Amino acid sequence: MNDRTMKAVLFDRFGGPEVLYVGRVPRPEPAPGEVLVRVRALSVNGGEMAFRAGRTRLLTGRKFPQRMGQDFTGEVVALGTGTTGVAVGDRVWGVAGRLPGFGSAAEYLTVPPQRLGRVPDDLDLVAAAALPATATTAVTALRDKAALRPGERLLVRGAAGGVGSAAVQLGRAYGAQVTALARAANLDFVRTLGAHHAIDHRTVTPAELGPFDVIVDTAGTDLRTFRRLLKPGGRMVALAFDMTRPIASLGSLAASAVHGPGRVHFFSGDPVRAHFDDLARHVTEGKLEPVVDTVFPLEETAAAHRALEAGGVRGKYVVRVD
Missing domain, CATH: 3.90.180.10 (Medium-chain alcohol dehydrogenases, catalytic domain)
Incomplete structure (x- = not known):
């Protein structure tokens, strides 16, 4: 050849x-x-x-x-x-x-x-x-965008997926009280990652979940509904948009960012060496596993x-x- x-x-x-x-x-x-x-x-x-x-x-x-x-x-x-x-x-x-x-x-x-x-x-x-794409995204979302603090209530939507599983681990390592939304079959799994509360997203309405300081959303749907769960001063980091309705979903994200300055953050990860150095340090310190x-x-x-x-x-x- x-x-x-x-x-x-x-x-x-x-x-x-x-x-x-x-x-x-x-x-x-x-x-x-x-x-x-x-x-x-x-x-x-x-x-x-x-x-x-x-x-x-x-x-x-x-x-x-x-x-x-x-x-x-x-x-x-x-x-x-x-x-x-x-x-x-x-x-x-x-x-x-x-x-x-x-x-x-x-x-x-x-x-x-x-x-x-x-x-x-x-x-x-x-x-x-x-880890490279998902975990650097989770670190940026929790630490840099949301400035997650110890003792705060964190909701991770899509907790069993790539970014979600990293966010659950890091949220626990950063000292937050972590609530994970996932499928019923994955609830025990997200508990092993460090979630304090694991909830089947199909059995509750958002209104039943209670207020949160930080929401990390990897689903990209119903963002306005979940935004209402934020406490005063709460921060929501949207990491995905609805792939079935990309234009409308991106428009909704843009509107949320305009009408909720300091509360809704959307970004597309573009990591560089400093992010990978952070990633390696989190792995070495035992805060994060692939x-x-x-x-x-x-x-x-x-x-x-x-x-x-x-x-x-x-x-x-x-x-x-x-």
């Missing part, structure tokens, strides 16, 4: 998981100031479902084939001219970048060194892939997408790149 090419997950049209396939593309070479990473694993993220289905085509365009994969773990195998702060052989994790920067579902990837961090020595690279539901080989990325769309994930679906 030509060693100037590599395997990558591609799709030639928008659609369901069945459009994904593993093909061969040119192997990248690091430009000046870039790093070449041999990818070992990546996770499957919710935003990629909308990307693959074409719901974000105004951002990604219609030129095919398009690539898949957002975050990654791996080893540095080559440095571009003038690259500093990282060395060949380093075990790293990172995020490929904002849309249309997908492409980590491949054997190799080039990224700027500021988008990388070093993985703790005792953390397996496949398990570690559950939560992996299932590991799929690269050739079964479509199956991982089907599983995520079916719902019920505990933590993250991870794709291993052999």
